[in-house]
Amino acid sequence: MGNTSSMLTQYDIEEVQVHCNHTFSQQEIVSLYQRFCQLDRSNGGFISADEFLSVPEFAVNPLSQRLLRMLYGLNFKEFVAFLSAFSPRASLHQKIEFIFKVYDSDSNGKVTFNDMLDVLRDLTGHFISEQEREQVLTDVLEEAGYTKDSLIVLADFVKVLGNSDLKLEVEVPVD
Amino acid sequence: MKLFGLSSKKRIKPPKPESESKRQPHQQISLSNDVVDCDIAKTTTATMTSPGKLKSSCSELDLDRPNIEDYLPSGSFHEPRGKLRLRDLLDISPTLTEAAGAIVDDSFTRCFKSNSPEPWNWNIYLFPLWCFGVVFRYFILFPVRVLVLTIGWIIFLSSFIPVHLLLKGHDKLRKKLERCLVELICSFFVASWTGVVKYHGPRPSMRPKQVFVANHTSMIDFIVLEQMTAFAVIMQKHPGWVGLLQSTILESVGCIWFNRSEAKDREIVAKKLRDHVLGTDNNPLLIFPEGTCVNNHYTVMFKKGAFELGCTVCPVAIKYNKIFVDAFWNSRKQSFTTHLLQLMTSWAVVCDVWYLEPQTLKPGETAIEFAERVRDIISVRAGLKKVPWDGYLKYSRPSPKHRERKQQSFAEYVLQRLEEK
Numbered sequence: 001m002g003n004t005s006s007m008l009t010q011y012d013i014e015e016v017q018v019h020c021n022h023t024f025s026q027q028e029i030v031s032l033y034q035r036f037c038q039l040d041r042s043n044g045g046f047i048s049a050d051e052f053l054s055v056p057e058f059a060v061n062p063l064s065q066r067l068l069r070m071l072y073g074l075n076f077k078e079f080v081a082f083l084s085a086f087s088p089r090a091s092l093h094q095k096i097e098f099i100f101k102v103y104d105s106d107s108n109g110k111v112t113f114n115d116m117l118d119v120l121r122d123l124t125g126h127f128i129s130e131q132e133r134e135q136v137l138t139d140v141l142e143e144a145g146y147t148k149d150s151l152i153v154l155a156d157f158v159k160v161l162g163n164s165d166l167k168l169e170v171e172v173p174v175d
Numbered sequence: 176m177k178l179f180g181l182s183s184k185k186r187i188k189p190p191k192p193e194s195e196s197k198r199q200p201h202q203q204i205s206l207s208n209d210v211v212d213c214d215i216a217k218t219t220t221a222t223m224t225s226p227g228k229l230k231s232s233c234s235e236l237d238l239d240r241p242n243i244e245d246y247l248p249s250g251s252f253h254e255p256r257g258k259l260r261l262r263d264l265l266d267i268s269p270t271l272t273e274a275a276g277a278i279v280d281d282s283f284t285r286c287f288k289s290n291s292p293e294p295w296n297w298n299i300y301l302f303p304l305w306c307f308g309v310v311f312r313y314f315i316l317f318p319v320r321v322l323v324l325t326i327g328w329i330i331f332l333s334s335f336i337p338v339h340l341l342l343k344g345h346d347k348l349r350k351k352l353e354r355c356l357v358e359l360i361c362s363f364f365v366a367s368w369t370g371v372v373k374y375h376g377p378r379p380s381m382r383p384k385q386v387f388v389a390n391h392t393s394m395i396d397f398i399v400l401e402q403m404t405a406f407a408v409i410m411q412k413h414p415g416w417v418g419l420l421q422s423t424i425l426e427s428v429g430c431i432w433f434n435r436s437e438a439k440d441r442e443i444v445a446k447k448l449r450d451h452v453l454g455t456d457n458n459p460l461l462i463f464p465e466g467t468c469v470n471n472h473y474t475v476m477f478k479k480g481a482f483e484l485g486c487t488v489c490p491v492a493i494k495y496n497k498i499f500v501d502a503f504w505n506s507r508k509q510s511f512t513t514h515l516l517q518l519m520t521s522w523a524v525v526c527d528v529w530y531l532e533p534q535t536l537k538p539g540e541t542a543i544e545f546a547e548r549v550r551d552i553i554s555v556r557a558g559l560k561k562v563p564w565d566g567y568l569k570y571s572r573p574s575p576k577h578r579e580r581k582q583q584s585f586a587e588y589v590l591q592r593l594e595e596k
Contacts, residue, residue, distance in 0.1 A: 032279070035278075035279060035280065038284065038288070039278075039284075041507075052278070053572060054284075055277050055278070055281045055283060055284060056281070056283050056564055056568045056572075056573045057273070057276075057277035057281045057282070057283065058274055058277035058278060058281070059572055059573050060573050060577035060578045060581070061270060061273055061274040061277065061578070061581075062270060062578055062581050062582050062585070063267065063270050063271065063274055064274060067271075067274050083275060083278070083279065086271075086272065086275045086279075095268070098271075099265070099266070099267060099268065099271070102267065102271065103265075116264070116265075119267065120264060123267065123270065123582060123585045123586075124582050124585055124586040124589065125578070125579055125582030125583070125586070126579075126582075127579075127582055127583045127585075127586030127587070128586045128589065128590065136259070136264075136589060136593060137264065140259055140260060140261045140263075140264055141261060143260065143261065144260065144261035144262075146261075157265065160261055160262050160265055161262060161265060161266060164262050164266060166266065166268050167268055167269065167272060168268040168271060168272055169272065170272060170275045170276050170279055172279055172280075173279070173280050
């Protein structure tokens with residue numbers, strides 16, 4: 001009759017809350033912990049790629065492979081921090097930073113033309129030809145005042161996405 | 176509470192306790208790995224595959240379903256307005272939201288989640304009572320039940336073997352006796368977990384060209400139904416003692432089994448099925464079209480095999496009351512033996528069985544639509560929520576076609592915006 005949530009003490013929860021800048025309530029963290037344990041079938045303390053992909057809704061996501069690289073080997077605390085960008089309490093800046101990290105595959109703080117092309121390739125698959133994809137991206141970049149060789153940093157992302165209505169929000173189910 | 180990972184347009188809420196039987200208006204469902212080629216052979220009574228084993232099935236997405244977008248989180252990118260801008264390409268938030276939603280919660284995993292019972296005993300008044308219950312259940316009830324079951328087996332075997340061997344010439348009589356004996360041993364099984372089963376509706380009768388389909392929670396579904404009527408059932412071949420029973424006793428009531436993973440088995444089974452339903456003296460056929468055990472809160476997609484035999488389909492809805500024990504057999508976590516022991520050490524297994532109105536294929540209806548209609552009927556009666564997933568996704572990954580559809584919709588969006596000025 002053991003309840004998994006009983007394994008988290010208040011200290012643990014508070015520690016996780018600090019780590020994710022209080023973007024999740026205590027109850028939400030308990031919920032996330034149950035989910036984490038549910039997905040971590042092998043009890044390894046992290047969720048393997050295979051375990052993530054056993055969720056069909058995740059497996060069919062065009063960005064799943066890219067996200068898996070970010071999720072690789074995360075323990076619970078890091079897992080919550082990863083999801084914190086999706087909290088309604090996260091700031092717009094946090095959300096944009098998250099998107100930036102998705103683009104910045106080598107995490108050097110700069111997004112190149114190729115990084116953007118990779119994401120676009122994930123999103124459109126073989127429904128747009130490689131050539132056309134490059135053309136589209138070049139055009140759009142130039143229209144926004146960048147060139148193909150520009151290195152785009154977080155500040156640029158904030159400028160571009162800052163005044164749009166980003167809907168990066170997920171509600172954690174609390175029973 | 177809400178379910179994520181489903182499209183924001185339509186979310187399936189988890190079931191409310193018991194009373195829940197409101198259906199969602201006409202859900203068409205087909206997020207299947209292989210609706211097109213799924214056939215009877217894939218219908219099983221139980222699952223028995225080790226968790227890590229993943230087989231890629233020959234997957235084909237059924238593209239003729241109308242409402243699939245309601246289920247698939249379809250990259251619902253903002254309405255086209257004006258020329259494509261950098262912002263539109265960089266803003267990948269809808270796709271990310273879907274992914275995170277699926278990580279946080281998803282309807283598929285919910286189908287196979289065994290809910291641990293609420294602890295009620297941590298209370299000074301109730302604790303002694305609970306202790307007494309434990310002692311009683313494990314040290315009195317359990318041995319008595321083992322004894323009952325043993326007696327049942329002795330009676331069963333001592334009559335079954337002679338009947339089976341001696342009455343070779345009198346086929347009709349032998350079949351009848353064997354049928355009765357199988358029903359008897361199943362009654363002993365039900366008694367061994369104090370099965371409190373309420374049957375509603377007319378008892379199934381033996382006649383050709385009809386097939387019974389039921390939702391599937393555990394292998395005990397079969398025993399519960401078999402107790403009343405000796406069904407012939409289609410099942411997955413199991414290892415161990417269950418397999419031994421399958422190949423000896425269950426064979427005599429006309430059960431058909433197969434290996435989920437073997438393609439050639441499917442054809443053989445499909446043929447056996449067709450032959451079986453045509454015979455007048457055969458036991459009624461029972462199929463669990465979900466092909467895998469679901470936790471009795473949800474129903475996963477029905478395999479269409481049972482619905483294209485050209486027979487009347489009689490739906491059977493089974494709902495377990497979890498007041499004493501959760502009857503869901505989580506084959507990933509426990510063996511069938513452990514599952515049975517769990518049932519035998521609990522106070523009782525309480526369940527309701529409804530034999531519902533027989534259904535026939537309507538003119539112009541496809542087998543898949545028919546399957547969905549029957550699933551609707553069963554879900555409403557048993558108060559289960561429908562999810563668009565194929566239960567076989569437990570063993571294989573979804574088809575890449577689902578991803579491609581999302582990519583296509585985004586690609587179309589980009590190209591469309593490109594042309595606008």
